[in-house]
Structure formats: C-alpha cells, structure tokens
Amino acid sequence: MVDVQFRFRDDEAVNDPAITVSGFTEQSNATAVRIEPGDDARELLPALDRLALVEVAFPSWTDGRGYSSARILREAGYTGELRATGDLVIDMLHHLRRCGFDAFAPEKPLNPKDAEVAFTRWENVYQATAVDGRQPIWAKRHGA
Amino acid sequence: MYKYDEYDQQMVDTRVEEFRDQVRRRLAGDLTEDQFKPLRLQNGLYLQLHAYMLRVAVPYGTLNSEQMTVLGDIADKYDRGYGHFTTRTNIQYNWIKLEDTPDALADLAKVEMHAIQTSGNCIRNISSDQYAGASADEVVDPRPYAELLRQWSSFHPEFLVLPRKFKIAVIASETDRAAMRLHDIGIQLVKDAQGQVGAVFYVGGGMGRTPFIAKKIREFVPIDQMITYAEACVRVYNRYGRRDNKYKARIKILVHELGLEAYSKEVDEEFAHLLTQPIEPPLAELERIQAMFADPAFETGLSDEIELSDPDFRLWVERNSFAHKAPGYAIANVSLKPIGGIPGDATSDQIRLMARLAKDYSFDELRVTHAQNIVFPHVKKSDLFALWQELVKADLATPNLDTVGDIIACPGLDYCALANARSIPVAQKISERFGSARRQAEIGELKLKISGCINACGHHHAGHIGILGVDKKGKENYQLLLGGSEGADTSLAKITGPGFDEDGVVDATEKAIEVYLANKQGDERFLDTYRRIGMAPFKEAIYG
Numbered sequence: 184m185v186d187v188q189f190r191f192r193d194d195e196a197v198n199d200p201a202i203t204v205s206g207f208t209e210q211s212n213a214t215a216v217r218i219e220p221g222d223d224a225r226e227l228l229p230a231l232d233r234l235a236l237v238e239v240a241f242p243s244w245t246d247g248r249g250y251s252s253a254r255i256l257r258e259a260g261y262t263g264e265l266r267a268t269g270d271l272v273i274d275m276l277h278h279l280r281r282c283g284f285d286a287f288a289p290e291k292p293l294n295p296k297d298a299e300v301a302f303t304r305w306e307n308v309y310q311a312t313a314v315d316g317r318q319p320i321w322a323k324r325h326g327a
Numbered sequence: 328m329y330k331y332d333e334y335d336q337q338m339v340d341t342r343v344e345e346f347r348d349q350v351r352r353r354l355a356g357d358l359t360e361d362q363f364k365p366l367r368l369q370n371g372l373y374l375q376l377h378a379y380m381l382r383v384a385v386p387y388g389t390l391n392s393e394q395m396t397v398l399g400d401i402a403d404k405y406d407r408g409y410g411h412f413t414t415r416t417n418i419q420y421n422w423i424k425l426e427d428t429p430d431a432l433a434d435l436a437k438v439e440m441h442a443i444q445t446s447g448n449c450i451r452n453i454s455s456d457q458y459a460g461a462s463a464d465e466v467v468d469p470r471p472y473a474e475l476l477r478q479w480s481s482f483h484p485e486f487l488v489l490p491r492k493f494k495i496a497v498i499a500s501e502t503d504r505a506a507m508r509l510h511d512i513g514i515q516l517v518k519d520a521q522g523q524v525g526a527v528f529y530v531g532g533g534m535g536r537t538p539f540i541a542k543k544i545r546e547f548v549p550i551d552q553m554i555t556y557a558e559a560c561v562r563v564y565n566r567y568g569r570r571d572n573k574y575k576a577r578i579k580i581l582v583h584e585l586g587l588e589a590y591s592k593e594v595d596e597e598f599a600h601l602l603t604q605p606i607e608p609p610l611a612e613l614e615r616i617q618a619m620f621a622d623p624a625f626e627t628g629l630s631d632e633i634e635l636s637d638p639d640f641r642l643w644v645e646r647n648s649f650a651h652k653a654p655g656y657a658i659a660n661v662s663l664k665p666i667g668g669i670p671g672d673a674t675s676d677q678i679r680l681m682a683r684l685a686k687d688y689s690f691d692e693l694r695v696t697h698a699q700n701i702v703f704p705h706v707k708k709s710d711l712f713a714l715w716q717e718l719v720k721a722d723l724a725t726p727n728l729d730t731v732g733d734i735i736a737c738p739g740l741d742y743c744a745l746a747n748a749r750s751i752p753v754a755q756k757i758s759e760r761f762g763s764a765r766r767q768a769e770i771g772e773l774k775l776k777i778s779g780c781i782n783a784c785g786h787h788h789a790g791h792i793g794i795l796g797v798d799k800k801g802k803e804n805y806q807l808l809l810g811g812s813e814g815a816d817t818s819l820a821k822i823t824g825p826g827f828d829e830d831g832v833v834d835a836t837e838k839a840i841e842v843y844l845a846n847k848q849g850d851e852r853f854l855d856t857y858r859r860i861g862m863a864p865f866k867e868a869i870y871g
Contacts, residue, residue, distance in 0.1 A: 223566070245365050245448070247488030251565050254485055258604055274349065274366055281484035294357070300348070305341060307334050309478045312485070313604040320334040320478070321608040324615065 185268055189287040189298060191280070197236040197264050224252035231261045239284070241269035250282045257283035257314035276301045283314040328391055328692060329474050329619050331439045338481065339436045342443055346370050347429035354426065369487065371417075371445030372428055376744050381405075381423040382445040383435060387455035387473040387497070388416035388695040392682040394438045395693055399678030405431045410678060412663060412671045414735060414786055415494070416454050416695040417445055421742055443481055448489045450480035450561070454496045456504045457696040460620060461704040463652040466518050469499040471616040472526075472553065475608065479554050486561050490568030491576035493561065494533070506697055506813035508532045508541040509789060511578045512560060517547070524550045530560060530590070531582030534783035538819050539579040542587045544594065552598075555607045559598035563590065622653075623690035623705055629655020633708050639726075640715050642764060646726040648711065657708050659689075661701040661718060662725040662733055666762040667755050670736040671699030680721050688714045697813075698735055698774075700728065731761045731773040731840070735786050739779030739796065740803070746779035748796025748803035749829075753777055756833045761840075770840055773853045774812070789813035791854045792839060793820040794832055805832035809839060809865055810857045821862060824870050838868045 187196065201217035202210070208226055215236035218224055227234065237256060239249040253265055266286035267279050273293055280302060311319045331339070349370075353363045364374075371382035383398070390398075398418055402410045405427045406420040413419055423431065435441055444451055453473040460468040476495060480486070486493070496507045499516040507513035513529035525547040532541025548556045564578045567585065582590050631654060635641040649658040661681060664670050673681070681701055685693045688710045689703035696702060706714060718724035727733045734757060737743065739750030754777055761767060776790030780797070787793030793808035804826040811820030827835055842865050843853045857865070 220570075245488050246570055247448075247486070247565060248570075250485045250488070251562055258600070272362060272366075273352075274345070275487075278482070278484035278487055297348075297352070297357075304345060305338075305482070307337060308484075309338070309481055310483055311604075311606045311608075313606055315484075319608075320338075321612040323334065324332070325609055325611045 185288045185290055186292075187266065187286050187288045188292055188295075189276075189302075191285040192264060194264075199236060201236060201238045218249065218252050220246050220248045222252070224255045227256065228259045231256070231259060234261065234263050236264045236266060237261065238266045238268050238288075241267060241271060244270045244272050244275055250278065253279070253282040253284055254312060254314055273297045273301045277305055281308065281312050281315045281317070283312075328389060329386075329470075329616060335478075336436075336439070339439070339441045339443070342370075342441060343429060343432045343436050346432060350425060350429055365447060365488070368447035369444055369449060370428075370432070371442030372423070372425075373446060374744070375421065375742050376740075377742070378421065379423045379425055379428070380419055380421050380742070381428060381431060381442060382413070382417050382419045383440060383442050384445045384452045385416050385418060385440075385695050386477050387453055387459070387470045388457050388697075389459075389470060390693045390695065391691050392686040392693070394440055395682035395685065396679050397434060397438045397440070399675040399682065401431055401434060402675040402678065404434070409672055409674045411669075411738065412673065412695050412699045412701070414697050414699060414737075414784065415445075415452055416457075416697055417452055418695070419738075421738070446492075447487075448491050448493075449487045450483065450489075450493045450495065453477050453480065454494070454505055454510075454697065456498045456500065457694040457702050458504060458649065458658055458704065459499070459694075460622070461651055461658050462500065463650060464502055465500040467499050467516055467524055468617075468620050469497045469516055471613060471620050472514070472516060472550075473497045474616045475554065475613055476557065479557070479608075486565060489561070489565055490570050491573065491578075493564070493578065495557075501815055503813070503815045503817070504696075506786070506789060506817075508817040509534055509538075509786075509813055510541060512557065513541045514553075519547060526550065526553045526556070528556060528560070531579040531587075533577050533579040534786060534788050535577065536574055536781040536783070537580065538783065538788040539583060540817050540819065541579075542582065544587065544591050550613070551607060551610055552602065555601045556594075556598055558606060559594050559601050562597050562601075563593045567593070623692075625653040625656060625705070626707070627654075629707060629709070631655055631708060633711060637712075639719075640712055642768075643715055643724055643726040644711060646730070647728045651705065653705070655708055657706050657711060659703040659706045659711065659714060660696075660728045661703070661723050662727050663700050663723075664727060664733050664758065665722050665725045666732060667759045669751050670734050670754050673701075677721050677723060680717070681723070684714060684717055698729075698733060700733070726764065727767055729772045729774060730767045731770050731775050731792075732758050732767055733774070734758060735774075735776040735790070737778050737784035739777075739785075743779065745782055746796065747781075747798035748779050748805065750777045750779040750785055750796060753794060753796070753805065753829055753832060756829070757836055760833055760837060769844065771852055773840070775836070776811075786813065787811070788819050789817070790820055791852070791857070792836060794836070797826065799826065803829065805829065807832055807835050807839070807869070809862065810854065812854055823862070823866055835869045839865050842868045
C-alpha cells in the first residue's frame, strides 16, 4: 500500500484494506472500498454510512473519471476519508481537493514545497462544487 | 464588452504564476515532457513541427482595440511579426519559445486575455455569433450567456481531464453563423411564448475523422438552469466517454453509440440530482454581465444612404458589409483572405491597424469569425468609405466574403505536427485561380474549406466544397467533397471519388464550379444547385 502523503482530516487514519466496488456491493461488512476508473460510484450510495474510507485510483492522472466519482460521493453526503491514489501530479492537487478529496497517496512522493503552493495557490474559484465548502466568485460578487 | 473585476483579474494572474512555475519545473527537469505536455496544452501551448505554438483565447470572438493592439505587439515581441486567426475565433503564434511563454501570458493578462483551456481535454473557448449585439435577427445578445459559461468552465475542477476536448458554441438567432451544430454542445437561445429566455441544447456534433451533426437533446432549458444542465451533460460524458481510443473519445461517438435517448435519460437523472445542489449562479450574475454588453451609444437620425460611385468601394460594400440593427449603421467584414494569401494570417502592423480602426470607427470593438476573418461590428454608414480607404492601403479590403476566395484552411503540413498534407498552397492556388472580382461575382456565395488531415480543423466536412489532404504512399493527395454546410441548414459534405495531386484538385474544383454555373437556376447558390441536381453531374464532369 502506498503511504498517504497529505491528509486534511483530524480523525484517525483509516488503514482497513480497501476492497473492490463489486466486492463491496456483495459483502456487507467492509468499511473501505477502492474505486477504479471504470467503476460507477453511485453503486456505493446506498451504503455510504458504513464506509470510513473510499480510495479512488488514478492509474493515469489524465483519466479524469475519479473527479466525478469523488464529487458524487460528497454530494450524496459521504463524510469519511476520500483518498486519491496513484499517478497524482502537483498540478491536480487543488482540483482534487475541490472535488472532495481529503487524503492523497501519490505513487511517487511529491515535492512537499511545490504541493503546499499548489494546495493554496487559488484564492478564489469560479464554480460552486457544493462539496468543497468554498464560496464561488459569483457568490462573493452578490453577497450570497 | 465584458470588463474583468478584481476576481477575474486575479484568476488570470494566478494562472500566469502557475504556468510560470510549471515551465520552471520543466526547464529544471522536475517535469518530464510527458508530464508537462497535458499541463502546457491546458495553456494553449503546442509543440509543432518546427517550434512551440501558442493559442490565445478570444472568448466568443470579441476584442477591444487595446487587446487587439497587444495581439499585434506579441507577434513582434515573441514571434515573427504575424499571427493566425483560427476557426475557433482564437489567435495562434507559430514561433514561440518555451521560456518566453510566461512573459507573453503576463502581457496578455494585463489586457484581460489569456490562453486558458485553448487546448487539452477540457472545455475550450466558448464561441458565438460574430454579429452578436449588432445584427437585427438575434433574440438576445448571446455573449453574456457565453461569458457565464466561460467562468463556469474555467478551471472547472471536475472537467479538466475529460476523455477528449469539448467545444461549446452559443447563438441566439435562426441564422447560424457559428457552426453551432458542429460543436460538442450547441446552445441556441430562444424566447418562449411568455417571452422568457431559455436554451435549446444540442449535443454530439463535431467534425474530425467521424463527423456528426449535433442532435437536439432539450427543447427549452430555463435560463436559470443552463449551467446546471451543461454540468449534467458533461458529467455524463466524463463518466461514459470512451478513453480506450482517442479517435472515439469525443461526445459525438458516445451519443452515437449510446443513442440520443439513452444518453438523454442519463443526463435527465443527473440534471434532476444536480438541481438539488447549489451550483447555479444567481440571475443577478447574468444581469451583471449583461449590463456590460449594453449597446454602445448609437447616434440617431442618421441616413442609410451610402455614396457608392466608386466601383471598387461599391463591390466591397456589397460583398463585405452586413445589415445592422441600428439605422445608419453597418457591420463591416475584413477578409483575411487576400488573393494568393494565407487564410487567417495577419501581420502585426495589420493587427494594430485594425485595432486603431476599431477605435476610430466601431466603438472600440472587433470580432473574430470562425471563417478566420475580422469584423467591425458597429460602423456608421457614412464612415464606411473612410474605413475602406484605410483597409485598402493595408491590403485588408479584399471584397470576397463568403465567396470561393474566402477559404477556411488549417495550417496544414507547413506547421502542424498532425497534418498529412499542406493546406496553404492549395488555398493559395484556388484563391489565385478564381481571383478576379468578376469571376467571384459570377460564382457568388461558395464556402470552400480545406483540411490538411482527417482531424478536419479546416472544416472540410462543412464546405460547400471541401478539400481533405491525405497521405497516399508518402505523397500528398487531396480528396474533393461537395455539399457541406455549417449554417442553419447544416449538412455534411460527400466525397466525390478518388483523390488528386495539388494541381489536380484545383482543376477538379474548377470543373465542379463549371457544373454549377451551367446548371444554376435563378439565384441558386452552389450549394442549392448541388442539393437539387445531386452528385452525379459533378462526378461525371470531374472524372468522366
């Protein structure tokens, strides 16, 4: 298992072994699941309250399905750890964070200084993702 | 015109910083070329045959004269003194140095411009009608809606690595001047019986190697749900769009393979869900943007008479101007297709001259068209002659709008790493062959479009006459297509038969035009005659 390099949660790290989505839907007692790019995150929605960890795999960072998976889980109210794993690059950290990821386990550790800059670079955002708690620019403009 | 506020400016400035940092990491070797490529592409930076190419966004094709001046200055400062206006209403520089790009982007940011998402597998520059805000036939000015979409799509965290690029066009009239139905999403703004504005959504159009005309997916999306509906469309595409084959990854293939009904059902479910999420900007934001697109202060009581005694001026007015909604005003087109020239290219001096003329004669505004021309949207009819005289001096007054000389062409093998054949020399030869004003007048409206490979950047599928360059056993070969259109009557061109060499395709084009002239009835355009008589007589003349 790859180490978590960045984590934005105060609770205990979850180290339960993550099982596949199809494994999870068949087996009721697992608390950690791993979403691969072809999996449909919506299959997990009926059982979100049982989950403490969802890992989303990025075999290649240019496959963006995991971004939607993360947002869908958060939109449905998932509050457990949402961990991005695999081929993570500095320049995607901010966007992953905005889609609801709060833990990052890159295959190859990232330069911590560059990562820190990437996480904090964007003071403002255009969209309301509804899952990152950030107020979009239009809301600031109109005092919403 | 839209003006940045502190937030917009900060977003663009931050992007310049971010990109500067990416270039630094690349030059320091922290990023490999493979890792850097998707990052630089999201900033419009390509690696072409001979050098880097930088594509700068012109959102919905609208520019002010200060911005246009800077586009000219960048051509001098960082390139070889010219730029190339593209079919996505952007501008490209062909000889950029990697280490200069952050500075070029910083120069652009000072005039509220950028290269964000002009390439890469993300939502690209939003395009629109080049006559927006000026023509009488629009329901509303589409640009505020395009700006709303620009902000939504800029750095959208979920949609930066889609299966493939994603292009959106917004129009607001029945006359489609933006090739709307050849976009991944096409939006037509309409009013319902109560006068409420809404959006008709089309999905799954596109050119490339497998062209499709977009299909209507929803008749009327209320305007305060437009962003949410677009988000639903793109989310479903991100989930199901193919990633196993980049040539089958566009949404047009998904909609085709899944079927419109199945895709639409998925979108409906996602839309219903997303409506429960607070993601739609309030109408106040649209209104804020709309206020910036208010009409300029048109003078009233102007005459509609134009003194046309100069025959060359008359020809230009008849060919290159278009009716304006305000009495006494006209829309004036600058053709970037001089006889024998490179379609869409302009020198830095020409760019700066057009900038000044916009200030003097067109309320400080210019537009870029998907046909690679420039528009002065609001010119007093009494100023047309003075404007024309200045354009003549700069070789910018070719009277050939929408004629056979007004060719759309991609950069082709002269620049592009993907091309199989050169486009520019073919365009130049055709332009010269039909160069005489009399010949062009005789032929009338004829949209000719040339692509140097099947990726179809030169829109050959949508040409009344299309030319496609291919590689045939190591030699450049050109196929001829007939019957395409990108307007309200969008259709895809059909191939005539075996291909030709460079001169052969010019001859075949001439034969096709002769068939048209011999069969033309009344006011028929080339396209009308083709649609009436079909392919056979053309084939016979070309191959018989």
